[in-house]
Amino acid sequence: MNINSLFRHFRESFKSLGRNAWMTFASASAVTVTLLLVGVFFVILMNMNNIAKNVENDVEIRVQIDAAAKQDDMDKLGQQLKDTNAVKTVTFSSKEEELESIVKSLGKSFALFEQDNPLRNVYVVKTKTPEDVIKVAHKIEKYDYVEKVKYGQGTVEKLFNVINVMRNIGVVLIVGLLFTAMFLISNTIKITIVARRNEIEIMRLVGASNSFIRWPFFLEGLWLGILGSIIPIILIATTYHKVIGVVTDRSDIGYLQMLPFSPFIYQVSGVLLLMGALIGVWGSMMSVRKFLKV
Incomplete structure (x- = not known):
């Protein structure tokens, strides 16, 4: 296909969108509504997964050391913990530091224990993966001076x-929602193509090749998908920016660490744009193929 034919197909695809304005609006609206649902659910799912990952990463093993253990014994235990399979980091926390942490968390009334600290020295162990915590904890329980x-x-x-x-x-x-989106959007675009079946039949009667007929509809499906994805992208990006601002300003829900606006929202926008374009093209091609069968 030469460059002149390509430009012609581009012009014809834009003209067709204008000539069939109501069908264009219906198809683009179907894409908009469906992609908006997909986008919102995808953002929620990814943030829930991020919060779950943060919670998992906060899981740690606190190894209380026997009060009878001397410094050499504690050093040996610390090295043994570091050599344990699946252990990522080992941090020592003295009983004074433990008491200070409790005072900060629960109030100065616990400062009375500074004279006779009942706490124990502690090793804080982090595993390479959260799932290793239980296995490693059971292994550490058997070590000396624990x-x-x-x-x-x-x-x-x-x-x-x-x-x-x-x-x-x-x-x-989300997989179910994606299949539903593909079904709804492609069927709406199919209705648009079916309404123009006479146009396709006339083009075939005058000798137009199948590829010549397909190209304008291919481009129309592409434009419909892109048009339908613009509004969901704008709404999701704007809303997400405001929600992040609210969560950041609220110190009492600071544990809800949402994914940063950038690059997350740009990735979501790219996914929605690509999804809309692919579903639009797929819907158009499936519909046109029906009328190109001999």
Whole structure:
């Protein structure tokens, strides 16, 4: 196909959008509404996954050291912890630092224990993956000079199960929503093409090749998908920017660490734009093919 034919197809595709304004509006609206739902759900799912990941990363093992352990014993235990498989970092926290942390968290009334500190020296252990916490904790319990191991036993197992179920449900829902979006958008575009079946038949009667007929409809589907994705992109980007501002200003919900506006929202915009274009082209091609069969 030469450059003149390509420019002609571009002109014809734009003219067709104008000549069939109502059908163009209907198709673009279907793309807009469906992609808006997909985009909103995708943003929510990704942020839920990010919050779940942050919660998982906060899971740690606190190894309380036996009060009878001397400095050499604590050093040996620390090295043993570092050499344990799946351990990422090991941090020592003295009983004075532990008490100071409690005073900051729960109030100065606990400062009375400074004279006779009942706490223990602690090693804070982080694993390479959150799922390794339980296995590593059980292994550490058998080490010498370990008085007690805390990792949120019972709660951590439930937390991991809830997070895994949430992620699986989220993936299933978004895949289902994507297929629904493809069905709705492609069918709306098919109606647009079917309404112009006479135009396709006339082009075939005058000897136009299949590829010559396909190109304008291919481009129309592309433009419809792009047009329909613009409004969802603008609405989602604007709303997300405002929500991030509210969450950032609210110190009481500071634990809700949402994904930063950039580059996340640009990635979402690119996905929606590409999705709209692909579904628009696919819907057009599937419809035109029906009328090009001999």
